[in-house]
Amino acid sequence: MRTRLMLGLLAGLATLAPVPADAQATLAAVRARGEVLCGTNQGLTGFALADAQGVWRGLDADTCRAVAAATLGDAGKVRFVPLTTPDALAALREGRIDLAARNLTQTMGRDADLGLAPTAVNFYDGQGFLVPAALGAADARALAGKRVCVVTGTSNEAAMADFARRIGIAYTPVPSAAFAGIRDDYAAGRCDAVSADLSSLVVLRQTGTANPSAHVLLPDIISREPLGPLVRDGDPNWRSLVFWVVNVMLEGEARGITAATATARRADPSALVRRILGAEPGLGAPLGLSDDWGFRVLSQVGNYAEVYERNLGQGSVLGVPRGLNALWDRGGLMYPIPMR
Known part of the structure; x- marks a missing residue:
């Protein structure tokens, strides 16, 4: 009995052993x-x-x-x-x-x-929209019937499709395999808007356009994007x-x-x-x-x-404010886990 009990205890301890090499x-x-x-x-x-x-x-x-x-x-x-x-x-x-x-x-x-x-x-992010100011769009509903650049194979592509279905608009996706592709498509006028993480849209507006003030971020945030x-x-x-x-x-x-x-x-x-x-x-x-x-x-x-x-x-x-990426006690979501 004592032998079986000892074996049982050893087996239990084995489950608590350190991760094997x-x-x-x-x-x-x-x-x-x-x-x-x-x-x-x-x-x-x-x-x-x-x-x-x-x-x-x-x-x-x-x-x-x-x-x-x-x-x-x-x-x-x-x-x-x-x-x-x-x-x-x-x-x-x-x-x-x-x-x-x-x-x-x-x-x-x-x-x-x-x-x-x-x-x-x-980095805590969210998906939004960048459009030319000349489009006169107040929000994403104005993208009905428009061409929207998205990067394929990303969560942004799926979130854009889900959002369009939810608000009942049809749009034409203009897919690209990488961010550089949507940057070039947008600059060339091959799409009317870009949907991507807000951080990427800020980069696009500041570094991928000749006149950043001629482009605006719409107020719609359609997803949570914890990166x-x-x-x-x-x-x-x-x-x-x-x-x-x-x-x-x-x-x-x-x-x-x-x-x-x-x-x-x-x-x-x-x-x-x-x-x-x-x-x-x-x-x-x-x-x-x-x-x-x-x-x-x-x-x-x-x-x-x-x-x-x-x-x-x-x-x-870029000059992006900390926002959600400030520490929690400074108004953001960043919260260091105790190291003890």
């Missing part, structure tokens, strides 16, 4: 390769775009750098792989990239049907790692830890701040990382506010 395959592959393969946008200002020197800039590009800093100790050890949305999802499923960080909406279908796993949200990196399903350690990398940038902002102050803050009176920065042990082993991974992220890439401002905010050509 073979579930950490992505981290092991990244370390063996010496770089993170990051599927990203083919070119979207503020999120991922190669500059004149070939350096990738943007919120998603910096998210990939943060993952490299955490896993390899060097934010520069990233290979950016520019892909369309369908190609990025396929490449991720097939193991050709380690994560997809390209303004991707986290949806049930991508989680439950496609074998992918959402991590943290790094963030996706990883493959089946590797919970890697999913957790990417989640906490994004989260530590939010925590850094909430606690005032910047790239410039990270070193000095390792002697902070707060034990939690010291743990986040690796001056005290505790936050590395659960992810298979060294304890200073958070310090590497914050010192090499910066906190969320720093990343946002230089890519999307007042330090960028």
Whole structure:
């Protein structure tokens, strides 16, 4: 009886054992390769775009750098792989990239049907419409019978179709495989409106038109679009790692830890701040990382506010207010999960 009881207890404890080593395959592959393969946008200002020197800039590009800093100790050890949305999802499923960080909406279908796993949200967005001011449209009902540019294979395409059915209008979709296509179609007058995430529409108006003031955003917001990196399903350690990398940038902002102050803050009176920065042990082993991974992220890439401002905010050509992407205690939705 005592033997059976002991075996039963051991079996129960086995279910609580740490994740087996073979579930950490992505981290092991990244370390063996010496770089993170990051599927990203083919070119979207503020999120991922190669500059004149070939350096990738943007919120998603910096998210990939943060993952490299955490896993390899060097934010520069990233290979950016520019892909369309369908190609990025396929490449991720097939193991050709380690994560997809390209303004991707986290949806049930991508989680439950496609074998992918959402991590943290790094940008709260919503789908809207950009039209020429000359169209005189007060709202999206004015698009009845009009041509609307959309990117195929995205949640935007489906949301546009659902919205048109809901309000009872017919429209002609003008599909394109990538954002660059809808930008060119709109500029050439091949469509009367563009429907996409608001962040993309701001980019289009500011950088893809000759006169931004001649184009207006309609008041309609037709969907919720929580954007963030996706990883493959089946590797919970890697999913957790990417989640906490994004989260530590939010925590850094909430606690005032910047790239410039990270070193000095390792002697902070707060034990939690010291743990986040690796001056005290505790936050590395659960992810298979060294304890200073958070310090590497914050010192090499910066906190969320720093990343946002230089890519999307007042330090960028876009000047997009934080809005929903402010911290929760400043009127937004961003809420760092406790790191303890």
